[in-house]
Amino acid sequence: MTPAQSRSAAGASLPTGDFETHLDGFAGVDGSRVALSRDGAGRNDSRAMVVRTPRAGQAATVSKRRFAGTHAAGTAYVVRVWVRSASARQVALRVREVKQGRNVQARTTRVAAKAGSWTRLKVRVTTKKRDSALKLRIRAPHVPAGGKVLVDDLSVTPKGGAGASEGVAGTLTNGCGRTARGIPSCGTYVGAAHGSNTDPSALEQQLGDRLAVRRTYFTSTGVASAVRTAQADLAAGRLPWMSFKLPYSWTEMADGRGDAWARDLAQRLAAVGGPVWVAFHHEPEGDGDIQEWRRMQEHLAPLVRASAANVAFTVVMTGWNQFYGDEQYSLAQIWPRGVEIDVAGFDIYQQYGVVKNGSTTTKWTDFEQYYRAISTWARGVGVDWALGETGVTDVAAEARPTAIADAVRLMEDYGGIAYSYFDSALNSVAPWTLDTPAKRAGFAQALAGSPSLK
Structure with a gap:
């Protein structure tokens, strides 16, 4: 089976x-x-x-x-x-x-x-x-x-999940179980990427609560820094969710050239004392032969999971490309085959208020439409799903102060297990940062009900 x-x-x-x-x-x-x-x-x-x-x-x-x-x-x-x-x-x-x-x-x-x-x-x-x-x-x-x-x-x-195939390894603050890899049996983690891998303690003081999940990003040479970050996050009660660039091309990684690097990363993360989520080359669309990216994920997933019982293997895509873009990026084409993936991540932003080429987007992104499609697909392939990145423009937050909290509540309805906000100005096409009172209040509202690690 x-x-x-x-x-x-x-x-x-x-x-x-x-x-x-x-x-x-x-x-x-x-x-x-x-x-x-x-x-x-x-x-x-x-x-x-x-x-x-x-x-x-x-x-x-x-x-x-x-x-x-x-x-x-x-x-x-x-x-x-x-x-x-x-x-x-x-x-x-x-x-x-x-x-x-x-x-x-x-x-x-x-x-x-x-x-x-x-x-x-x-x-x-x-x-x-x-x-x-x-x-x-x-x-x-x-x-x-x-x-x-x-x-x-x-x-x-x-x-499926905690209490099923992998068993309950811990309890979250909402009383629900979680696996050793941090997959919750119920509830949705709420958290964020902050700055340029910046310590989020000051942000948490402003919000009045800790982040339940924290997204960070590293190059292939940043393993030691990533391990220290994971240890700090776990000590603060945050679930680390990390993306890594690779030391070699997708084809070379798929053919095994990077096995020693990947195994070393997994083994070092195995010793941090809690669950960690890992992704390799997130948002791959347009960066090369997507089938080689898929083959790379298929090669690394069993290697990482076998090397670290606490590390969840995640695959992170843009979301838009999978449901509305070119057929070559559809889930049927790029989702890894024949291996177990713990979490499918999607980076879906609220486009209302985005200014591009002098034109302002006035159409609201329909998160329920995304969630419905993702949850139906996820049940079919047997994987949990989450938002790896998301954001709301200043204009959108003023127009709908509850936009963030509403997106989280809706996500819970459709079974998503993590919501990570992109509180950073890096590589951004719009003002996503939590710099306005409306956005901070909306995010704090969503965060207040989020389960987190004990």
Whole structure:
């Protein structure tokens, strides 16, 4: 069985919540009533569960049956459900872990559902007890008398990662597990590249919190500096995510000329005392024969992973080229084959406000469109994904002060595990740096809810 097949098997959905012929163990609470809808009222012209309240107040339903299969402590589950209401309103999904009738933990997510359209809610929970039960509650707090909420396509999915193939090696500040390579079972790391590999301590003081992940960049001769940086980051509770230029060409690296260099790097990083993420020649588009770049990644991935159990092998691309650019850069063409990659990274920036050739971009980059495409692809190949670089212009931050926090929340919904902001003026086509009050406030808001290493 290939690594991708193993991860897919671990992520198979439990058969729950189509609401076509029965209510799947759900019942109304606090006066609410549940029933099956007519044909065509559900998503994709199916049926759905209707939660109705006869009087003004909340419309709520709870599960009376067990969700989640047989599992070990530390197993990660993702619970998803779609809701719809005739008018805009807040809807919450709460997931409780229960063992022998006692509450173990609870996780809740809330969304502002748009009027007349289906909205997805998602909760990630990592079990603290073996073979515990997951109990679900869906609640809309402010519904007029006779009002209703439709519920459809509920799924409870065990997620690969911490607690799966590599096991839990540590716990994050949000209580979720992580592998030895730093892959979280739930939650999204939020962090940044800062300056020119500049110590981010002063920035963290301004933000009131530490970066959960820190991006840094090194040449092939900078291994000693990279090791010192990784040690400093881990001591501060940051996950190091490092990019390296190579000592030889892609073809020479693929043919083994750089094996001693790569093995030495991995072995030195193996001794730093915590997880490290590594990428080789990020954003390769336009820098040479892309198939030789792919072959280089295929050669180095097993070498690095075999040399260091704490080092995650990441592959970082621009994102735009993979989904909207030339076919030669599509994921089908350039993604490494036959080897295990830990994280696919994408460098996607908010283009609103970028000035190029005297013209200002007034179209907003649709991050949800990117996230939807990336998450669908990532599930298919069995890899976790993250943003290796991203940024917002000063103009965009003024127009939408919550742009950064919104992008992070949306990323969590689609299963991305890390968001790294490019707080640097190096090689920049726009003012990405966190120099304005609006951007610092927006980034601090996103950072406040981020899990980090203990």
